[in-house]
Amino acid sequence: xxxxxxxxxxxxxxxxxxxxxxxxxxxxxxxxxxxxxxxxxxxxxxxxxxxxxxxxxxxxxxxxxxxxxxxxxxxxxxxxxxxxxxxxxxxxxxxxxxxxxxxxxxxxxxxxxxxxxxxxxxxxxxxxxxxxxxxxxxxxxxxxxxxxxxxxxxxxxxxxxxxxxxxxxxxxx
Numbered sequence: 001x002x003x004x005x006x007x008x009x010x011x012x013x014x015x016x017x018x019x020x021x022x023x024x025x026x027x028x029x030x031x032x033x034x035x036x037x038x039x040x041x042x043x044x045x046x047x048x049x050x051x052x053x054x055x056x057x058x059x060x061x062x063x064x065x066x067x068x069x070x071x072x073x074x075x076x077x078x079x080x081x082x083x084x085x086x087x088x089x090x091x092x093x094x095x096x097x098x099x100x101x102x103x104x105x106x107x108x109x110x111x112x113x114x115x116x117x118x119x120x121x122x123x124x125x126x127x128x129x130x131x132x133x134x135x136x137x138x139x140x141x142x143x144x145x146x147x148x149x150x151x152x153x154x155x156x157x158x159x160x161x162x163x164x165x166x167x168x169x170x171x172x173x
Contacts, residue, residue, distance in 0.1 A: 013139030
C-alpha cells in the first residue's frame with residue numbers, strides 16, 4: 001500500500017509564517033503524526049509527500065526520509081492526479097491500493113482516482129464530498145487518527161512499539 005500525504009492543512013494547521021520579503025519561512029507540524037508515519041512504515045507501507053510548497057515541505061520530508069513530490073512548476077499547479085502513473089511505477093502499486101489525505105480543492109481530482117481518500121474535518125467542502133472526514137483538524141494528529149481508522153478498517157496491520165523503535169533506530173528520523 002502507498003500513503004500519499006498532502007502537507008499543508010493535513011500535517012500542518014495550514015498556516016504559513018512569512019518573512020518581510022513575502023517568503024514562507026516556517027510552519028508548525030504535529031510530531032505525533034511523524035510517529036504515525038513510522039507506524040505505517042513499520043507496517044511496510046510506502047509513504048510520500050505530495051505538495052505544492054517546496055520551500056519548507058521538501059526540507060521536512062528530506063529530514064524525515066520521506067520521498068517528496070512537488071506539484072507546482074514555475075508557480076503553476078500541476079494536477080496531483082498526474083502523479084499516479086509515477087507512483088504506480090515507482091512503488092509498484094495500483095491506485096486501488098493508494099490512500100490519499102488532503103484538505104483543499106487541489107486534492108479533489110487525485111482523491112477521485114485512488115482507492116481511499118481521507119481529509120481532516122476542517123477540509124474544504126469540495127473535498128468532504130469525495131473523501132471520508134477524519135475526526136480531527138489538520139495539524140492536530142491527523143495522520144495518527146488516520147492510522148487508527150485504517151487499523152479499524154483492517155487496511156493496515158497494527159504494529160508494536162518495538163517495531164516502531166526498531167524503525168526509528170534504523171532510519172533515524
